[in-house]
Amino acid sequence: MLPRIAIPLTAAFLSLASLPAAAQAPAGNADAAKNKVSMCIGCHGIGGYKTAYPDVYHVPRISGQHPTYIVNALRAYKTGERSHPSMKGIAASLSDQDMADLAAYYGAQK
Ligand code: HEC
Numbered sequence: 001m002l003p004r005i006a007i008p009l010t011a012a013f014l015s016l017a018s019l020p021a022a023a024q025a026p027a028g029n030a031d032a033a034k035n036k037v038s039m040c041i042g043c044h045g046i047g048g049y050k051t052a053y054p055d056v057y058h059v060p061r062i063s064g065q066h067p068t069y070i071v072n073a074l075r076a077y078k079t080g081e082r083s084h085p086s087m088k089g090i091a092a093s094l095s096d097q098d099m100a101d102l103a104a105y106y107g108a109q110k
Contacts (some may be wrong), residue, residue, distance in 0.1 A: 010017035018077030026097045028067060036098055037105060039090060044106075063109035 043059045062070060076082035077091035094102070 022050055024039035025071065026085075026100045028071075028100035028102075030101065030104040030108050033098075033101035036102055040102065040106075043086070062100035062106045065106060067100075067103035070098045074099045074102070 021101075044062050073082065074087075074091045074094060077084060077087040078094070080088065082088075091099075
């Protein structure tokens with residue numbers, strides 16, 4: 001049984017998946033992301049969205065961001081199209097499925 005939150009998300013992803021541009025993107029599962037977000041909340045979960053290491057810098061808010069935007073951003077860090085040392089290192093360790101799951105999770109947050 002899927003938790004209630006996963007059903008509208010799955011439906012949203014299935015409809016996205018039928019668009020040509022998203023054809024090869026795996027469907028995200030917000031529930032599966034729950035044991036993956038531990039590597040994100042250290043930075044993206046901080047109130048005020050700042051982190052203090054190595055310098056105090058602003059961390060963008062990703063909760064409530066559109067899932068497609070999140071996946072595209074993570075892919076761009078992985079390929080080096082976007083450069084940020086911490087995000088590049090993290091994105092490099094994520095599979096397409098991880099990215100889709102994380103995007104579904106954060107996209108559903110308010
Ligand atoms: C070490 C701190 C840190 C960790 C851990 C971290 N991030 Fe980030 N993240 C950042 C910073 C700083 C930026 C802004 C980078 C830039 O300026 O391009 C960012 C940017 C992003 C963006 C782009 C946001 C935008 O508005 O364009 C996404 C999406 C994102 N992170 C997702 C994640 C996910 C998912 C995880 C966990 C797998 C994660 N991040 C882990 C610090 C972190």
